[in-house]
Amino acid sequence: MRRLLLAAALALGLSGVAHAADPLTLQLKWVTQAQFAGYYVAQAKGFYKAVHLDVTIKPGGPDINPEQVIAGGGADVVIDWMPSALAAREKGVPIVNIAQVFQRSGMELTCRRDSGIKTPVDFKGKTLGVWFSGNEYPFLAWMNKLHFSTNGGPNGVTVLKQGFNVDPLLQQQAACISTMTYNEYWQLIEAGMKPSQLVVFKYSDEGVATLEDGLYAKQDEISNPAMADKLARFLKASMEGWKYAMDHQAEAVKIVLANDTTGAQTEAHQTRIMSEIAELLVPDPNGLGYLDVAAYNRTVEELMAGGSAPVITKKPEGAWTRAIWEQAFGKHPIVAK
């Protein structure tokens, strides 16, 4: 009996010594694809495990809005774009940027050459497609800058809420559609269109780019020291994952495909996405995940310059913090390029 009790006490003691992994849930902005390679790689290569984190990665999709998920308590950290995050902040959702993963914008407007469009001025009177659900803010800001009303008519542009496919351009239902440099543009090429048949306007070239994929968490979680520590560990391991993914792209694609439960993604398409995405995380002179305040201010200015319909009406306060990043990296940032 005494030996039994002793054995039980030892077992309990030993289990207490082993460090239990902290759970953390990440909500992606879109479906499983190489756009989120860093996180899947960090999970597969054990980077999260090494910092004692048990991370659940939830894929997004057409009707999944990261701000709603975090507002409803469905995730601890989400990937979101700065414009919709700031708009959600104004609506009362207290999310804060803890890291800016993509330094450059991948958003572009792709037009058919046979629609006669050569410069943005030619958009007048044409039909343009844009996604909504948070992706329309950069487009609306750009139309405001060009002084085009989005209500149609010969002096404005007719806007279509495009689905998450490239059919409106293929079927000539729109002169231009919104595409990402890393995804939908290549869907057009894969569908048989030639680059010579397309005219592309990159938001970054037009001076209307806004900050895209970043990591966001709720204000009260960041203020909680235990949670802030978890987020810092998560950030460190995730950026390690990104560095690995950028240096070992073929392996990253395989990891992403292994995590794709839909079976809809192909290796060729994901390889293309991975190589394009790798260009959006750089240049990162201060390290991966560092938010460049000048870029943040440009995004804010663009969103506020909406004339009669600005995306946000007042300058955001406390919308970003470098505290988590500093806790994660301090003097040792991971620089990719």
Place this chain on the structure above:
Amino acid sequence: MNTTILLLLSLLTGCVVLVLLARGDSRPCRIATPIVFGLLVLWIWQVACVGYHVPFVLLPPPSDIGVAIATHIPILAVDFRQTVLRSVIPGWLIGSGTGLLAAIALDGSPFLRRGVLPLGSLVSAMPIVGIAPIMVMWFGFDWQSKAAVVVAMTFFPMLVNAGAGLAQTSAMEADLMRSYAAGYRTTLLKLRLPSALPFVFNALKLNATLALIGAIVAEFFGTPIVGMGFRISTEAARLDLGVVWAEIVIAAGIGTMSFALLSLLERLVTFWHPSYH
């Protein structure tokens, strides 16, 4: 704590009033009961949302919804025009009309009946979320594709109901027509179609609901930037739940009004039916 007390007291008072009202049989009593019930629900909703500090993005209180309706009337009007006037009504008329014509055609031909009914059942069983993107590809982004979805949804209910109505003429009345030497066409026009009218109205009322649902859901899959479905999906994504609920209230109102109008029309046209005596 205070909120809970207020809620319980309101519920108690409300139930007592309703029970007393329900006992009375006069016309004012009958009108007052649903009104009081509706007001009670709104009151409970308002108190609970405000008292328990329910986040706006989860459930806005009725006062905020009222404000949203009042401040967005131009948008609501444009959406009403796009969805109800340009998508629902044409789709409902075409779908019900072709369903009725198909029922008459099937009535005269057992061959067609055996062939078309299973096909009609297949078309109506297709999920809207599957048909809508295909219709957008066939008919474009504007109201035509939404009306097409509504036609696909309303065709079969009308076909089945009108077919049942045409089939249920009793033997006695058929014999009477035969004794008048009435041919197939005369019997159809003077006896069988009029006596199928209650079934036709049944289908029209059912189709009115289906048409509204179909048009709103079809707008989730590609639309110009007006319409009730468009507004609901994009404003929900923007966390502007006040406008979403405003659209829901409008849709519910339209559904109820169309049902009431159709019931009134039914009463006028089929006044002879035993259910109105």
